[in-house]
């Protein structure tokens with residue numbers, strides 16, 4: 001009796017101590033059970049350092065509006081602990097604030113600590129000091145590593161606990177992840193790998209966070225850790241424990257992009273198909289990787305050769321705009337799935353096959369309520385399925401229909417009933433004015449304002465003289481020697497050539513031959529620039545994880561009798577982030593060779609000469625990128641074009657309005673860009689995508705792979721660079737500073753806003769078509785509207801074989817002059833007394849301005 005009183009007392013007391021109430025997170029094979037409620041979870045990845053804190057609320061709200069109930073992020077160790085035991089959780093590294101915003105929006109969170117993250121992120125998120133710690137081996141049964149991993153994991157968990165972020169404390173986080181896709185590469189570590197993953201599980205569970213832990217791609221995940229699936233499709237995946245819910249932690253909404261590569265796309269229809277199939281096959285939680293990809297600012301991109309843009313063709317584009325139709329189509333799918341949530345999680349499922357890849361899945365509960373998913377996995381044959389008293393259904397190839405009550409189609413993954421936006425980039429520095437006096441502002445044709453440039457040469461005096469900070473008689477590993485604080489590392493040596501050698505070896509006609517592991521090499525001989533070269537992956541094939549980036553540099557060299565100085569500047573373009581022991585991949589000249597060659601013969605081998613070394617560029621120490629720095633001597637005259645190792649500076653007015661801003665760097669070579677001291681990332685518009693292998697009107701049907709729907713053939717892989725609004729000052733004094741390694745031409749550089757230009761819509765009978773502009777613009781003109789069987793694509797719609805007569809008037813009436821509008825696609829809207837065809841649909845093309 002007494003003890004019961006005590007229990008009651010303690011419960012009351014703890015309720016006073018904690019303003020938040022604990023949320024219980026449990027699961028069975030058919031549902032996540034959150035506070036006793038059976039749930040299907042729809043989640044999306046947003047990596048906090050790939051945007052700015054100013055963007056977070058909007059990204060999270062758009063995710064919620066898009067029908068997500070959970071946001072997932074990795075944690076990025078290399079940014080949080082750049083030097084051992086020196087932590088940074090400020091600015092866009094404030095993951096606690098990120099999760100607090102997630103909670104304020106009423107969403108759940110998934111915390112993927114890793115701390116290895118892959119993610120096309122520099123070195124998979126490992127800080128380089130870790131690699132340089134004596135006796136340490138990454139991601140295996142190594143005590144030095146395990147200790148560091150435990151300290152960092154505990155640090156993150158403690159910060160989350162202090163902020164009461166775990167659901168068990170009333171916070172948003174319902175799941176946490178330890179390690180990442182280790183199962184894919186575990187064999188490379190032998191028995192030590194197996195021991196390590198067991199230790200990871202025990203270490204994680206001992207953190208006592210009150211919510212389940214997961215591991216992805218880990219068939220042997222030790223209980224109670226839930227193993228989960230990553231891929232383009234996960235419908236056939238089975239967890240390794242019958243009690244575990246089926247979870248899909250990375251549903252790739254698109255793919256990443258590499259310098260020299262084409263733009264990847266994944267259609268809205270195929271993405272929706274994969275999601276619907278997953279839930280049809282008993283899926284409980286799926287996460288879009290990415291929902292917002294964002295930007296690899298500064299030196300954060302990995303690969304090597306991952307671009308600064310990490311757009312990923314995600315439902316929210318790099319800048320946070322809605323990527324339509326993908327965003328809107330998935331939003332409708334989510335609403336349809338949520339309508340069936342209680343039945344989809346009830347565990348009472350039956351399957352019926354109609355042959356030819358058509359299956360009906362019926363979910364029921366004990367009171368006999370029903371919910372159905374009717375799928376057609378054939379990649380070319382459409383199907384007409386007769387469900388007797390439940391009706392007849394047309395199921396296009398490679399699609400899933402969701403049938404509420406098993407007799408009413410509320411969604412089909414191949415039928416787009418949503419807006420398609422064509423984004424435009426335009427100059428926006430003057431307010432539009434109402435020219436014709438009709439009360440609506442008319443867009444004024446705007447030309448990019450002229451930019452006045454200053455320039456400064458990179459200070460090279462010491463390094464061209466071969467002066468370094470330390471020396472060794474071997475070629476060092478670049479990442480180890482630099483601690484990866486810079487992309488740049490100087491290898492310098494000198495060679496004495498006497499009259500005898502000069503003549504006997506024909507050194508007046510020699511070449512310098514360098515074997516390097518990459519990624520870029522700039523060579524100077526006797527203070528003169530000799531040339532440069534990049535790893536071959538740029539400008540050729542799409543980058544593949546694990547590729548070899550080594551290359552041979554060989555150029556004619558002009559030597560003298562006497563002392564010759566050779567200065568080699570090696571530059572990295574993001575470090576490897578994937579594969580067994582990716583962390584040990586050599587970078588720079590280590591293991592390579594440097595030779596003087598004449599008539600095909602190696603005359604002098606400099607590989608084991610005394611090499612002098614210097615980390616980084618002088619301009620980095622002198623902070624040339626910082627507008628407040630006084631160390632750079634900027635020249636207003638003689639602006640050079642095509643000059644290597646050159647700095648450029650200009651001031652500009654921020655584009656007006658609220659639409660996202662980009663800087664067009666066409667004409668520039670390769671380097672870095674800063675706005676008001678913020679590093680926008682690497683630019684490289686001279687890396688051009690393959691000229692073949694593109695497909696602008698990609699067929700959504702059939703198995704997707706990352707190469708299937710490429711676009712942008714023959715164009716610069718990345719020409720536009722995101723300048724988040726929060727980097728800009730409202731006044732006229734914004735500073736753009738560029739460093740170009742290879743030489744560029746600044747004359748075409750301009751700042752643009754990205755907004756919805758053409759807005760198209762496509763919707764079937766019985767649905768609602770919503771159209772909206774952005775940034776305060778309105779629908780100014782309806783260029784096309786047809787209700788019938790319109791043909792073609794957004795930008796080139798054509799009237800089909802039949803159409804209602806008044807579609808254009810109806811759409812104009814509903815939309816012109818409005819920022820957004822909605823049209824009910826029904827016979828009534830088009831004043832028809834009976835159906836003009838069961839597959840009738842409305843196509844609209846309009847302009848926002």
Ligand SMILES: *[C@@H]1O[C@H](CO)[C@@H](O)[C@H](O)[C@H]1NC(C)=O
Pocket residue numbers: 348364365366367368369
């Ligand atoms: C499963 O569904 C059938 C058919 O609706 C129903 O008779 C049965 O009671 C259900 N079983 C459970 C456990 O809900």
Ligand SMILES: *[C@@H]1O[C@H](CO)[C@@H](O)[C@H](O)[C@H]1NC(C)=O
Pocket residue numbers: 342343365366367368369
């Ligand atoms: C079965 O599902 C229907 C519709 O979702 C619901 O109204 C009913 O309460 C459910 N019955 C049980 C026993 O859960």
Ligand SMILES: *[C@@H]1O[C@H](CO)[C@@H](O)[C@H](O)[C@H]1NC(C)=O
Pocket residue numbers: 498500501
């Ligand atoms: C010239 O240099 C070569 C190679 O370094 C050396 O073997 C040779 O002895 C030198 N000759 C004279 C005359 O110094």
Ligand SMILES: *[C@@H]1O[C@H](CO)[C@@H](O)[C@H](O)[C@H]1NC(C)=O
Pocket residue numbers: 506509598599600
């Ligand atoms: C210079 O070297 C090139 C390439 O090794 C060779 O083809 C050429 O004949 C050489 N010229 C002289 C004058 O030796």
Ligand SMILES: *[C@@H]1O[C@H](CO)[C@@H](O)[C@H](O)[C@H]1NC(C)=O
Pocket residue numbers: 729730731732733
């Ligand atoms: C412009 O605005 C920024 C930030 O508000 C401020 O630091 C700067 O001094 C301003 N410059 C001028 C010329 O007003």
Ligand SMILES: *[C@@H]1O[C@H](CO)[C@@H](O)[C@H](O)[C@H]1NC(C)=O
Pocket residue numbers: 641667745746747748
């Ligand atoms: C620089 O680019 C502009 C076009 O933007 C072109 O007109 C000009 O000729 C270029 N200058 C040089 C030196 O190539």
Ligand SMILES: CC(=O)N[C@H]1CO[C@H](CO)[C@@H](O)[C@@H]1O
Pocket residue numbers: 117118119120181184230250252255256289545578
């Ligand atoms: C196996 C694999 O490549 N996994 C990767 C899947 O894609 C995302 C990035 O696109 C990575 O973070 C995963 O690790």
